[in-house]
Amino acid sequence: MKKNTMMAFGLAISFVVAQALAEQTPPAQILGVAAAGKTKSEACGGCHGADGNPAAPVFPKLAGQHSSYLTKQLRVFRSQKRGDQTVMNAMAESLTDQDIADISAWFASNKLKPEPAEKNxxxxxxxxxxxxxxxxxxxxxxxxxxxxxxxxxxxxxxxxxxxxxxxxxxxxxxxxxxxxxxxxxxxxxxxxxxxxxxxxxxxxxx
Ligand code: HEC
Ligand code: HEC
Missing domain, CATH: 1.10.760.10 (Cytochrome c-like domain)
Structure with missing residues (x-):
């Protein structure tokens, strides 16, 4: 009885640990080529800016963001799992893993335009x-x-x-x-x- 309880506890713990790890494991590393990503990201520029610095704050900046994070989000959009993001889900739908790696490498390689410091x-x-x-x-x-x-x-x-x-x-x-x-x-x-x-x-x- 005691042994079973221990085992159940152990399983529950390893499940939680596995969950936490799954969430933190970076997506499989595919080498992205920024120059290829520049060409492939033409459709993105209208909203996010050609280099990932958008003209208006309605769209997030992508410039200088980590490619691992961009890759993760594009995969989440592609699997239609980031809420009600009709536009981005559609934009990511037909991207291959290589497209995602290239586009992420491109935006990550650009310089983020900073915002004024806030004394808050x-x-x-x-x-x-x-x-x-x-x-x-x-x-x-x-x-x-x-x-x-x-x-x-x-x-x-x-x-x-x-x-x-x-x-x-x-x-x-x-x-x-x-x-x-x-x-x-x-x-x-x-x-x-x-x-x-x-x-x-x-x-x-x-
Ligand atoms: C019609 C406008 C539009 C186009 C075109 C567009 N996006 Fe987006 N994108 C958005 C909006 C709006 C959001 C913010 C979604 C939200 O609020 O969660 C976003 C969010 C993102 C994010 C998440 C950023 C973050 O910090 O979490 C990434 C990455 C992204 N877009 C990449 C792309 C790429 C790559 C393309 C081209 C293949 C593209 N977008 C094309 C409007 C657009
Ligand atoms: C234990 C680590 C951890 C802590 C602490 C944490 N974050 Fe995060 N944050 C993350 C991770 C991981 C993500 C990416 C989540 C995803 O994939 O959607 C994230 C994403 C975000 C995003 C989305 C960025 C984007 O471009 O879409 C914002 C905003 C954010 N965090 C703000 C905060 C703020 C503000 C705090 C403090 C109050 C905070 N975080 C504390 C780990 C953390």
Whole structure:
């Protein structure tokens, strides 16, 4: 009896660990060629800008984002699993793994145009130390002290991204529109004011 309980416990733990690993394992590495990606991404430029710096904040910046993260998101769009993203799901539908690797290499190789720094005390506090009372972890723990992310862990760059897009994304995680175990847990604990503060501060990081 005792042994069975132990085994069930062990299985439950390894399941959780496997889940966590699956979420963190970067997509299979296919070497992307930026020059090929430039040609293949002509259809993307109208919204995201030819180099991944869009003209308007309705579209997220892709320039300078980690190719591992771009690859992951394009695969999620292709499998129609990022919420109600009709446009992006359609854009990614016919991309091959090689197209995705090339396009990701292209945008990752371009320089992100920074946003003006934001003196937001609440945002800075959330970013650097989290909100311990609400079990909100420091964003910097994963997204880096300058919002530079981490390519091998597939943590995206936040510094320089439009504040409105960062806030929208956090709302999407909070509502479950966009799914991701860690980020849904983080965003669900943030109020609207905290989301806006963290977004403003993160956007201004360089
Ligand atoms: C008609 C406009 C439009 C076109 C064309 C378009 N996108 Fe997008 N894209 C969007 C919008 C809007 C979003 C934000 C979706 C959201 O709010 O979650 C987005 C999001 C993304 C993201 C996620 C960024 C992030 O930080 O999570 C990636 C990657 C992306 N697009 C790549 C591409 C690529 C590659 C192409 C060309 C094959 C492309 N897009 C074409 C509008 C467009
Ligand atoms: C334990 C690690 C971890 C912590 C802590 C964390 N994040 Fe994230 N964050 C991630 C991962 C992983 C992703 C990619 C999720 C996905 O694939 O959708 C992400 C994605 C995001 C995105 C989407 C970016 C984009 O371009 O679409 C935003 C915005 C974000 N996080 C903001 C925050 C903020 C603000 C905090 C602090 C309150 C925070 N994160 C704390 C790991 C973390």
């Amino acid at each position: 005390e609440l945002g800075q506090k959330i970013f650097r130390t989290g909100i311990p009372a609400k079990a909100v972890p420091a964003c910097a723990a994963c997204h880096g002290p300058k919002g530079e992310g981490n390519p091998s862990s597939v943590y995206p760059v936040l510094g320089g991204q439009y504040s409105s897009y960062i806030a929208k994304t956090l709302h999407d995680y909070k509502s479950g529109e966009r799914s991701h175990e860690i980020m849904q847990a983080v965003a669900s604990r943030l109020s609207d004011d905290e989301i806006n503060a963290a977004a403003d501060y993160a956007s201004g990081m360089q």
